[in-house]
Amino acid sequence: MNFKTNTIEEVIISICGTQLPLCLMGKGNSEFSQCYFGPQKQFKVVKLSPATGYRFKLAAMNELGMSDFSEEVLFYTTGSVPSTPASPQLVKAGITWLSLHWSKPSGTLSDEGISYILEMEDETSGYGFKPKYDGEDLACTIKNLRRKSTYKFRVIAYNSEGKSNPGEVMEVTTYADKPGSPSKPSVKGKIHAQNFKIIWDPPKDNGGSAITKYVVEMSVGANGNTWNVVYNGATREHVCDHLNPGCVYQLRVYCISEGGQSPVSETLLVQTPAVPPGPCQPPRLVGKARAREIQLRWGQPPIIGGSHIIGYRLEMSASDLTEPKEVYQGPDTECTVCSLLPGKIYSFRLRAANKAGYGPHSEKCEICTAAGCPDQCKVPQVVCKTATCVHVSWTALNVAGAGPFSDVVLCMTPPSVPAAVSFLQMMDEDKLDTPLDSPSTCLAIQWEEPRNNGSEITSYSIDFGDRQPITVDRTINHIIRNLQPDTTYRIRVQAVNSIGPGPFSHTIKAKTKPLPPEPPRLECVAFSYQTLKLKWGEGTAKVLASDAIQYVLQMEDKTGRYSTIYKGPCHTHKVQRLNESTCYRFKIQACNEAGEGPFSDVYTFTTAKSPPSPVKAPRLKQLKENVCDLTWEPLPAMKGDPIVYNVQAMVGKDSEFKQIYKGPETTFQVSNLQLNCEYRFRVCAIRQCQDTQGFHDLMGPYSATVTLYSQRNETPANSSKNTTEVTKTTQTLSDEQCAALILALFAIVSILIAFIVQYFVIK
Numbered sequence: 001m002n003f004k005t006n007t008i009e010e011v012i013i014s015i016c017g018t019q020l021p022l023c024l025m026g027k028g029n030s031e032f033s034q035c036y037f038g039p040q041k042q043f044k045v046v047k048l049s050p051a052t053g054y055r056f057k058l059a060a061m062n063e064l065g066m067s068d069f070s071e072e073v074l075f076y077t078t079g080s081v082p083s084t085p086a087s088p089q090l091v092k093a094g095i096t097w098l099s100l101h102w103s104k105p106s107g108t109l110s111d112e113g114i115s116y117i118l119e120m121e122d123e124t125s126g127y128g129f130k131p132k133y134d135g136e137d138l139a140c141t142i143k144n145l146r147r148k149s150t151y152k153f154r155v156i157a158y159n160s161e162g163k164s165n166p167g168e169v170m171e172v173t174t175y176a177d178k179p180g181s182p183s184k185p186s187v188k189g190k191i192h193a194q195n196f197k198i199i200w201d202p203p204k205d206n207g208g209s210a211i212t213k214y215v216v217e218m219s220v221g222a223n224g225n226t227w228n229v230v231y232n233g234a235t236r237e238h239v240c241d242h243l244n245p246g247c248v249y250q251l252r253v254y255c256i257s258e259g260g261q262s263p264v265s266e267t268l269l270v271q272t273p274a275v276p277p278g279p280c281q282p283p284r285l286v287g288k289a290r291a292r293e294i295q296l297r298w299g300q301p302p303i304i305g306g307s308h309i310i311g312y313r314l315e316m317s318a319s320d321l322t323e324p325k326e327v328y329q330g331p332d333t334e335c336t337v338c339s340l341l342p343g344k345i346y347s348f349r350l351r352a353a354n355k356a357g358y359g360p361h362s363e364k365c366e367i368c369t370a371a372g373c374p375d376q377c378k379v380p381q382v383v384c385k386t387a388t389c390v391h392v393s394w395t396a397l398n399v400a401g402a403g404p405f406s407d408v409v410l411c412m413t414p415p416s417v418p419a420a421v422s423f424l425q426m427m428d429e430d431k432l433d434t435p436l437d438s439p440s441t442c443l444a445i446q447w448e449e450p451r452n453n454g455s456e457i458t459s460y461s462i463d464f465g466d467r468q469p470i471t472v473d474r475t476i477n478h479i480i481r482n483l484q485p486d487t488t489y490r491i492r493v494q495a496v497n498s499i500g501p502g503p504f505s506h507t508i509k510a511k512t513k514p515l516p517p518e519p520p521r522l523e524c525v526a527f528s529y530q531t532l533k534l535k536w537g538e539g540t541a542k543v544l545a546s547d548a549i550q551y552v553l554q555m556e557d558k559t560g561r562y563s564t565i566y567k568g569p570c571h572t573h574k575v576q577r578l579n580e581s582t583c584y585r586f587k588i589q590a591c592n593e594a595g596e597g598p599f600s601d602v603y604t605f606t607t608a609k610s611p612p613s614p615v616k617a618p619r620l621k622q623l624k625e626n627v628c629d630l631t632w633e634p635l636p637a638m639k640g641d642p643i644v645y646n647v648q649a650m651v652g653k654d655s656e657f658k659q660i661y662k663g664p665e666t667t668f669q670v671s672n673l674q675l676n677c678e679y680r681f682r683v684c685a686i687r688q689c690q691d692t693q694g695f696h697d698l699m700g701p702y703s704a705t706v707t708l709y710s711q712r713n714e715t716p717a718n719s720s721k722n723t724t725e726v727t728k729t730t731q732t733l734s735d736e737q738c739a740a741l742i743l744a745l746f747a748i749v750s751i752l753i754a755f756i757v758q759y760f761v762i763k
Contacts, residue, residue, distance in 0.1 A: 032057065051079025051113075051159065082114050082157035083107055087168035091139065095147045095177045095208075095259075101139035102155045105164060114159050118142075119166070121152040129154065129166075147259075148176040148208030176209035176259035184266035185216070185253050188237065193275045193306070195241035198268065200253050202236065207259035216240075219250040222269065227252075245356075246274035246306015274356040278303030282365035283314065283350050286334065291342040291372030297334040298350055307354035315361075317347045324349065342372030415454030418495035421505035423448040427477060439513040440485035440594050446477035447493050447505065455497035463504065464491045471496070485594075486514035517549055517590035519600035525572075529580035529610035535572045536588055549592050554599070556585040580610040581639070612643060612685035612700035620681065620706050626673040628708060632683050634666045642688050646699070650680040657682065679708040704737075 032055070036043040048054065053076045057069040083105040091099040100118065108114060118133035118140050129152070133140040145151065150173045157164040180203035188197045202211055216231035216238050231238040243249065251268045254261060283296040300309055311331050315324035324347075328335040340346065345368045349361045383391040390413060427444040429436060436442040443464075449457065463469040464480060472478045483489065488511045492504040520537035527533065536551065553573055554562040562585075566573040578584065583606045590597045618632040635643050647661035647668050657680075661668045673679065682705045687698040 048077050050077050051161070052077050079159060079161040081162040082159055082164040084165040085116070085155045085157045085167040087170040088118065088153050088155050089170070090172050093172065093175055095175050096145050097141055097143045098145060098151065098172050098174060099139070099141045100153060100172070102167075103138065105157050108157075114157050117156040117158065117163075119154050119156065121169075123150070123152075145174050146208075147174055149174055176257060177205075177207035178260040179203045179207040179209075179211060179255050179257045179262040180205040181263040181265045182214065182236075182253045182255050185251050185268045187268075187270060191270060191272060193245035193272050194243045195239055196243075196270060196272070197237060197239045198251060198270075199237040200265065203255060203262060207257055207262075209258035211255045211257050214253055214255050216251060216253050217264070220247065222248045222250070224250060243272050244306060245272050247272055272306065274307035274354055275305040276357045277301045277305040277307075277309060277352045277354055277359040279360045280312075280350045280352050280362040282363045283348050284365070285367055289367055289370050291370045292340050293336055293338040294340065294346075294367055294369060295334065295336045296348065296367075299333060301352045301359065304352075305354050305356055305359065307356060309352050309354055311353045313351050313353065313358060315349050315351075318344065319347075340369050342369055344369055413454070415452075415497070415499055417500045418453055418455075418457055418497050418502035419451040420503040421447045421450050421460075421493045421495060424491070424493055424505045424508055426508070426510050432479075436479065437481065438595065440515045441481060441483045441512060443480045443483060443489065443491070443510050443512060444477065445480065445491060445493070445508075445510070449476055450495050450502065452495075452497055453499075453502075455499050457495045457497050459496045461494045461496055461501055462491065463494070464489045483512050485512055487512050513594040514592075516595045516597035517592055518597055519588050519590055520551070522586060522588050522600060522603045524605045527605065527608055529608045530576065530578050532575045532578060532584065532605050532607060533572065534575065534586065534605070537571045537590075549590055552589040552591065552596075554587055554589075556602075562587065578607050580607055582607050609641075609687065609689050609698055610638070611698050612638060612687045614701040615645070615683045615685050615703040617704035617706055618647075618681060618683050620708055622708075622710075623669070625675070626710075627669060627671045628673065629667065629669050630681055630683075631667045632703070635685050638687055641690065644686045644688060644697075646684050646686055648682055648684075648702070652678060662686075673708075673710050675710055677710055679710065680705050681708070682706075 035045055035056075045054075053074055055072050055074050057072045059069045060067045085105045086103055088100040088102040091101050093099070102116065102118075104114065113136075115134065115136050116138070117131050119129040120132045120142065121129045132142050142151075150171055152169050152171050154169045155167045182203050183201035185198040185200040188199045190196070198216070200214070211234075213232060213234050214236060215229055217227040218230045218240065219225065219227045230240060240249070240251070248269065248271045251270065252264045252266070254264045256262070278301045280298055280301045283298040286295040286297045296314070298312070309331075311329060312333070313326060314328040314335055314337075316327045316337060317324040327337050337346075337348075345366055348365045348367065349363070351358050351361045353359070380392045391408065393408065424445065424447045427446045429439070429444070432444055436444065445462075447460075457474055459474060460472050460478075461469045462472065462478060462480065464483075470480070480489075480491075488509055490507045491510055492507045494504045495502045522534060522536045525533050525535045534553065536553075550567060550569055551571075552564055553566040555565050555575065556562050565575060575584070583604055586603045586605065587599045587601065588603075589599045612635055615635065616633050618630045621629040621631070623629050630647060632645070637643055642664065644662060644664050645666065646659060648657040649660045649670070650657045651674070660670065670679075670681075682702045684702040685700045687700070688695055689698050
């Protein structure tokens, strides 16, 4: 079979031989189909695909049948140049990359081998279209591009026959990047108390697109973390207003462009200056106005101007016509204005100051002083003639000058009330001749005797509050009694002579000590026949020795006197080494820095009756084959209470002890014993106590256990004895004996260790 290509879509097949040929054709890997049957020796196959492989096989047929098919042959039709592809399409764009895809040229078969060239033109380079991809894929991602730049793309298809014409050009633009952060904002101009202006520079990198707006955020406080937007616009300056004076603000800026939002800039810290405080409320009168002095008090102004108030200035004027004068300047919020005239109206105004200066004056406050004694006359000219006589003269003046002197008058100055006591203080207790009755209700004061002004001082008047002043004889110290505990008193003293009482001294403050604490309630929380555990008050069992309240616990002895058995801060105490069934009397006292409080009422507590002592191990005696006799030593009666005994037995090793006898006897016969069995016996004493409720038993500890092994020994047949019982009695150690043995062993080991350390280590 020969092959000849005529056109792109025709194949001519020549067949040699005389038989009737049958030709089959298959495309690619598809199944064969008949393409010719007849006597001709050549055949033209038409309507084929270009550049496609076809397989053929041939068989001959005569009157006897059809032969086998020949071997397969593969022939290819000639190809053609691909048609012009369409322009590429944008799949997704990024900042530095573009993802494109394209489709196959129209009329292209699916299995036709076509490759593609993607060309790109960057107008800024001036080199025209340059290939960026060459391959069989229908998509490509171009990387390492410039942000916010426009590129042109086209596609060329090619196969083994040649290249197609370039497709249509498509323009694609990359995205812009986020801009960089703007510069740190700065203050432009002066920082005012309630506003300031900030400016900033654009970011060094705008991300490839113009900045559309700037956003300013502000946070109150140097460590504030709550940010609020205060500006949003395109200009690069902003006036921050409606601020508080003397406050710290944080500011930061970020910008927004087509590429997105930039990071925030560095933070600017701005503190607005403080301003003088606002006006104060008018000062107000404290108490009642006096004739020559008044006491005023005021508060902090509502608006402090962003800085702490450091002082106040109080001004006073006698009328609207006089210029106000300053009567106080300082940080206190109260003042006493002295040297006033009685029955006159004064006007006061106040202003506060901070580090920025003084604020405006408050509204005026008018206060009238109380009525007082008349003013003194002018000081006369006095010439002393003798020790008790003076020559007094004065002149009268008018606009014309001095008038004539008056006649000379001789007079003797009369005595007056004593001067004010200038020194007054509290006395220390260690300087008193006699100690105070109670520091909680007494105060000791002392003073210096003032001038008597011509008349001897006869007594002193002591004023110490709302009570009636007390009068004392001529002395320079006194103990004020019957005061309230833990109370502050304002004490002042005046001297009195035959003329009358003088002015009071300055006031001192003294405070009485608190009363000593009341005794707590005493109770017994646990008792035995030798001990009583007492508890009082509220608190833990273990407290520090430095606690404010100390307790004194006393117990009555045999002579009827009370002696201290405990003193300390604890709230419990265990009294030991007591006698059984005995009443003991106690009382308790609490103490603190104010002194010792009173003792409580007497509390009576009774110890319990003691149980009987342990009985020695009983003695065991075998009487018969199944009978034994138990004997134990008796105990004496305890304070008239009878003693009975309780005998218990246990059969075997795993059973419990059961009572077999209870009574006053000290011997008991056990019968009906089983042979070849182990018996254990123990005894305890029972004290039969009698009280108001009747008799009750007080059981003591059990004795050591004795064991009986009962068994039968078989003898030879010719022996005259039938059985022989072998009894074995053992005695175990009691708990007290075991404890004593352990202590002895521990002491021996300790002595041995001490000897070894002394010999081998020290030497």
